[in-house]
Amino acid sequence: MDLKDRCFILMLQNGKQRMSRKAQKGVLIVSIILFVVSLFTPSLEELNFGTHREIMPGYLVLAWGWNAMIFFHPAWCANITWTIGNILFFKEKYRASFYLSILTSLLSLDSYAYPAKIYLGFYLWNVAVNIPLAVALAANRLKPKPGD
Incomplete structure (x- = not known):
């Protein structure tokens, strides 16, 4: 480990390393891609009582997910709060975006209550909707620094 790496680790330990808004936007774009x-x-897997269960791609889950709210599974609402939170972030409404990212993460936890098999698309979605909170926590601030 060279001197540069040691300095970076020390800065992280002291909480002085912060992500710039440009870096945060880049990570949020990765979230959108995911x-x-x-x-x-x-x-x-589609829930049914037959012997054959269909594997649903993400777009079908998104299209039909609002039905889950009838059965008190609000995880689908994480898509709405995630979208609004990202829009607010790109409009520089950082505090509102941060609070929505917390709500999004809490709503996404309900998705694990789904009693069927889950596949790669589910995990990609879960990472994508939780990245904004991770970015906000890693940035360690809500107000922009001068020059951001």
Whole structure:
């Protein structure tokens, strides 16, 4: 480990290393890309009582997920709060975006209550909707620094 790596670790330990808004936007774009990829990968098995269960791609889960709210599974609402939170972040409404990212992460936890098999698309979606909270926590601030 060279001197540069040691300095970086020390800065992280002291909490002085912060992500710039440009870096945060880049990571949020990765989140959006992961979300889009999750739409076209297998996500969940369809719940039915027959012997054959269909594997649903992410776009079908997104299209039909609002039905789960009838059965008190609000995880689908994480898509709405995630979208609004990202829009607010790109409009520089950082505090509102941060609070929505917390709500999104809490809503996404309910998705694990789904009693069927889960596939790669589900995990990609879950990472995508939780990245904004991770970015906000890693940035360790809500107000922009001068020059951001």
